[in-house]
Amino acid sequence: MLSRAVRQQSRAVVGTLETRTSHLGFGSRIGRVSIGSIQSKRYNSKLSDKPEEIFTKLSDSNDPKRNQFFQYTWGSWLTDDKAKKSKRETKFSIEGISTLVQELNLARTESANVDSSGEPLLKAPAELKDGSFALTHNLITKLIGSPNKKSDKLLIKSIASIHEGKHHRIYKVTLSTGKDLVLRIPYKLESDYAISQKIKSEVATLDFLNLKLGLNVPKVVAYSPNKINSLQTPFILMEYIEGDLLMKKWNPLAADSEETEAALKSVIVPISDFQEKVLSINFNKFGSLYFQDDVSGVEQVDLPYDGEENPLLKNRWRIGPSIERPFAKNKNQLSEKQVNEFNGPWHAQTPLALITSVASIELENAKNRLALSKAGSASKVEDEALLEKQIETFEHLKTIGAKLLNSKSKAIINAEELFKPKLFIPDLDPLNVIERDGKQYFIDFEYSTIKPFILTSYPNFVAYHGAKVYNLEEDIPGYAEMDEVEKQQYQFMYYKTRNERMWEVELNNRRHDLIAIASPHIKVLKSPYLQALELKDDKDYLYVEGAIVQLQAMWDAYVANELCHTSETEFPIKYTEEFLDQHQTDLEAYQMETVSSPFAATGGWIPQDMFETLKEQGIIVESENGDHKIETEKVLEEEEGEK
Numbered sequence: 001m002l003s004r005a006v007r008q009q010s011r012a013v014v015g016t017l018e019t020r021t022s023h024l025g026f027g028s029r030i031g032r033v034s035i036g037s038i039q040s041k042r043y044n045s046k047l048s049d050k051p052e053e054i055f056t057k058l059s060d061s062n063d064p065k066r067n068q069f070f071q072y073t074w075g076s077w078l079t080d081d082k083a084k085k086s087k088r089e090t091k092f093s094i095e096g097i098s099t100l101v102q103e104l105n106l107a108r109t110e111s112a113n114v115d116s117s118g119e120p121l122l123k124a125p126a127e128l129k130d131g132s133f134a135l136t137h138n139l140i141t142k143l144i145g146s147p148n149k150k151s152d153k154l155l156i157k158s159i160a161s162i163h164e165g166k167h168h169r170i171y172k173v174t175l176s177t178g179k180d181l182v183l184r185i186p187y188k189l190e191s192d193y194a195i196s197q198k199i200k201s202e203v204a205t206l207d208f209l210n211l212k213l214g215l216n217v218p219k220v221v222a223y224s225p226n227k228i229n230s231l232q233t234p235f236i237l238m239e240y241i242e243g244d245l246l247m248k249k250w251n252p253l254a255a256d257s258e259e260t261e262a263a264l265k266s267v268i269v270p271i272s273d274f275q276e277k278v279l280s281i282n283f284n285k286f287g288s289l290y291f292q293d294d295v296s297g298v299e300q301v302d303l304p305y306d307g308e309e310n311p312l313l314k315n316r317w318r319i320g321p322s323i324e325r326p327f328a329k330n331k332n333q334l335s336e337k338q339v340n341e342f343n344g345p346w347h348a349q350t351p352l353a354l355i356t357s358v359a360s361i362e363l364e365n366a367k368n369r370l371a372l373s374k375a376g377s378a379s380k381v382e383d384e385a386l387l388e389k390q391i392e393t394f395e396h397l398k399t400i401g402a403k404l405l406n407s408k409s410k411a412i413i414n415a416e417e418l419f420k421p422k423l424f425i426p427d428l429d430p431l432n433v434i435e436r437d438g439k440q441y442f443i444d445f446e447y448s449t450i451k452p453f454i455l456t457s458y459p460n461f462v463a464y465h466g467a468k469v470y471n472l473e474e475d476i477p478g479y480a481e482m483d484e485v486e487k488q489q490y491q492f493m494y495y496k497t498r499n500e501r502m503w504e505v506e507l508n509n510r511r512h513d514l515i516a517i518a519s520p521h522i523k524v525l526k527s528p529y530l531q532a533l534e535l536k537d538d539k540d541y542l543y544v545e546g547a548i549v550q551l552q553a554m555w556d557a558y559v560a561n562e563l564c565h566t567s568e569t570e571f572p573i574k575y576t577e578e579f580l581d582q583h584q585t586d587l588e589a590y591q592m593e594t595v596s597s598p599f600a601a602t603g604g605w606i607p608q609d610m611f612e613t614l615k616e617q618g619i620i621v622e623s624e625n626g627d628h629k630i631e632t633e634k635v636l637e638e639e640e641g642e643k
Contacts, residue, residue: 066094067091069161070089070090070091070092071085071089072085072088072089072090072164072169073164073608074164074607074608075605075606075607075608075611076605076606076608076611076628077603077604077605077606078599078604078606078620078627078628078629078630079604079627079628080627081626081627081628082626087187087188087189088164088169088187088188088189089188090168090169090185090186090187090233091233092183092185092231092232092233092235093230093231093232093233094159095230096130096229096230096231096232097156097159097173097183097230097231098155098156099130099230100128100130100132100222100229100230100231100237101144101154101155101156101173101175102153102154102155103128103129103130103134103230104128104134104139104144104154104221104222105139105144105153105154107126107128107134107136107139108136108139108144121136121137122137122211122312123136123137124291124292124293124316125203125223125291125293128222128229130229130230131224131226131228131229132222132223132224132229132230132231132235133222133223133224134221134222135203135207135219135220135221135222138219138220138221138239139221143179143181143219143221143239144175144177144179144181144221145175145177145178145179146177153176154175154176154177155175155176156173156174156175156176157174157175157176157178158173158174159171159172159173159174159183160172160174167186167187167189167446168184168185168186168187169184169185169187170182170183170184171183171184171185172240173237173240179240180240180242181221181237181238181239181240182218182236182237182238182239182240183235183236183237184235184236184237184238185233185234185235186198186199186234189329190328190329190331190332191328191331191332191334191336192226193336193339194323194327194328194331194339195225195226195234195328196225196226196234197225197288197321197323197328198323198328198446198447199223199224199225199234199235199236200225200290200291200294201288201289201290201320201323201448202236202323202445202446202448203220203223203236203291204289204290204291204294204317205288205289205423205445205448206218206219206220206238206445207220207291207316207317208289208317209278209445211313211316212281212313213277213278213280213281215274215277215278215442216439216440216441216442217441217442217443217445218238218239218240218241218441218443219238219239220236220237220238220239221237221238221239222235222236222237223235223236223237241434241436241441241443242434242436243434243435243436243437243441244434244435244436245430245431245433245434245435246267246270246271246430246431246433246434246435246440247267247429247430247431247433249263249266249267249430250264250267250430250461251263251264252264252461252495252496252499253491253492253495254495256498264499264502265502267430267461268462268499268502268503268506269506270433270440271428271429271430271433271440271459272503272506272507272510273510274428274440274442275425275428275507275510276510276511278422278423278425279422279423279453279511279514281305281422281423282305282420282421282422283304283305283319283348283420283421283422283423283450284302284303284304284305284306284319284348284421285302285304285319285344285345285346285347285348285421285450286319286322286344286345286346286347286348286350286351286353286354286421286449286450286451286452287319287320287321287322287343287344287345287346287449287450288319288320288321288322288323288324288345288448288449288450289304289317289318289319289320289423289448289450290317290318290319290320291316291317291318292315292316292317292318294318294320295318295319295320296320299318299319299320299345300318302318302319303318304317304318304319319345319450320344320345321340321343321344321345322343322344322345322354322357322449322450322451323343323447323448323449324358324426324447324449324451324533325426325447325533326358326361326362326532326533326535327339327342327343327361328447329535330365330535331361331365333365333368333369333372333379334361334364334365334368338364338368339361341360341364342357342358342360342361342364343357343361344357348420348421351405351407351419351421351451351452351454351455352401352402352403352404352405352407352565353402354451354452354455354529355397355401355402355404355455355529356398356401356402358397358401358529358532358533359394359395359397359398359401359532360394360398362390362394362397362532362535363391363394363395363398366387366390366391366394367391369382369387370382370384370387370388370391373387383538386538386539387538389541389586390538390541393541393542393544393545393548394532394541394544396545396548396573397528397529397532397544397548399572399573400528400548400551400572400573401528401529402565403564403565403566403572404525404526404528404529404564404565405454405455405522405525405526405563405564405565406562406563406564406565407419407452407565409561409562409563410562411561411562411563412454412516412519412522412563413513413515413516414513414514414516415454415516417453417513417514418452418453418454418514418516418517419452419453419454420452420453421450421451421452422450422451422452422453422456423448423449423450424448424449424450424451424453424456425442425445425448426446426447426448426449426457427444427445427446427447427459427460428442428459429444429459429460429461430461431461432444453514453517454516454517454522454526455526455529455530456517457530457533458500458503459503461499462499462500462502462503463500464496464497464499464500466493466496467493468493468497469490469493469494469497470494470497470501471494472490472491472494476490504518521554521558521563522563524547524550524551524554525551525558525563525564527547527550528544528547528548528551530547531543531544531546531547532544536603537603539586539590542583542586542587542590543587545583546583546587548573549575549580549583551571552571552573552575555569555571556569597630598630606620615628618631619631
């Protein structure tokens with residue numbers, strides 16, 4: 001067991017964390033850059049704290065002080081820290097972004113691009129001289145301001161790093177007009193192809209949500225899916241939205257009261273409203289959204305959805321390959337050709353193809369890693385026995401995937417509607433919602449995809465996968481006589497159940513035709529697929545296999561009620577007793593490893609302040625190879641001292 005101090009600090013990892021940031025300000029006439037450190041939140045922070053300034057010449061791109069601005073500082077890892085931080089370094093050309101905004105100003109003022117009032121017309125993304133793209137209709141005074149004179153250049157006044165996220169870093173760019181923009185640069189965690197596809201699709205998705213559905217999302221000013229541009233890195237430059245995170249209102253473990261219900265609804269309702277509007281469009285294929293020119297000629301033929309009357313929008317977007325997580329995450333060793341064998345798009349009449357495709361790409365990835373290891377060409381030391389177990393699990397998922405759900409089932413209420421292609425935003429979360437002037441703005445659309453609603457999951461902030469408790473007194477025998485520690489455990493289960501139930505009530509109020517997704521049986525049937533979407537560690541395959549094993553006991557009943565897409569009552573996977581016993585043993589060992597290992601849930605990542613404190617206390621110690629570990633004996637000594 002960890003000491004009370006370490007346990008409290010460990011819990012902070014999954015709570016609200018302060019981010020380390022840097023500020024970099026410069027003017028074209030001064031020719032020098034100031035770099036310091038301030039505290040901020042997300043990328044809607046008020047940058048009021050004045051940093052300690054360190055100066056470097058704007059013309060000297062090799063000045064080592066400038067590198068501090070690009071290096072990852074939010075936390076450290078117990079193992080492979082240097083390599084993991086290197087992948088999260090977001091170096092870009094400071095001079096290049098100055099060039100970019102000047103090109104944007106030129107694109108904005110070209111007479112062919114503006115209407116009689118001087119505002120840009122709606123056009124397809126325009127390629128700039130440096131290879132990046134601009135959405136010229138968003139180059140409006142409200143977003144970028146207007147120089148005093150037509151001859152004036154649009155300049156960069158300052159740049160500040162304001163958020164180091166899981167997948168990208170956020171910089172705030174202040175223009176000479178006084179307007180602010182957000183520069184988002186992805187970490188090098190995925191292949192160049194995956195990053196390129198993600199940026200193309202996310203920008204098109206933002207464009208669709210804004211222009212077609214009129215939703216409050218950041219307007220994209222410019223972007224580049226690769227490093228062939230003046231910044232020399234992939235990027236998205238978009239609207240900066242000032243305000244407070246909706247998360248400040250979210251208190252999921254608050255005791256029941258009228259005030260609590262109102263507070264919880266103040267978070268759940270606006271996110272439910274947003275989802276309702278997103279679900280209003282039925283698409284013609286499964287995949288992800290792109291601009292028309294970003295998909296193949298074959299994919300350009302089909303309209304993304306029917307009934308578009310606006311000629312400016314009819315040929316603006318198309319459906320291309322899916323950029324859902326399994327087709328990008330941890331697929332660095334697969335070629336573009338290999339990925340494209342599995343990532344769609346898929347015909348609207350084959351909704352379960354998504355499940356078999358996810359199983360297939362994970363299977364291909366594991367086989368590829370195993371082959372490289374056996375050939376002595378792997379980029380890291382592989383556990384070949386573990387990879388062989390992964391291969392077996394994903395073969396099982398591929399076998400059962402096409403049989404899991406029956407799109408024609410009469411036992412599934414409104415099955416036809418549930419299996420239609422709909423846009424799914426995987427990161428609907430109060431952490432990704434900014435409130436300003438009574439309105440909510442949604443800001444994160446990575447990995448968005450078009451899929452059947454029945455195969456989607458609840459937002460993480462309300463989703464609960466444990467045992468459900470709807471009433472503490474009625475559902476838990478002897479609850480009133482329990483000690484406080486036991487009560488707290490059941491209260492946690494009750495509050496999580498309550499929050500998920502509130503989400504389902506809001507869904508039912510808005511889209512009663514889709515409420516069958518709340519069925520416990522539907523959740524069990526799609527669980528193997530959802531577990532495959534959430535793979536983070538090599539041993540997470542155990543949860544996929546466990547979800548398949550769970551189906552075996554109910555398979556006959558599911559087939560008899562036509563919930564499954566098969567008439568065969570015999571379970572598709574042939575398990576031996578030895579296999580099931582070994583799987584249970586491996587799963588229990590992995591769960592114990594996760595529970596007993598500090599920071600296992602974060603992959604060994606620790607917030608930097610906490611890391612430094614624990615190292616000073618001797619709880620984190622450095623080994624000979626440069627990695628770190630938790631010093632168990634030191635922890636035990638502290639626990640004895642507390643007693």
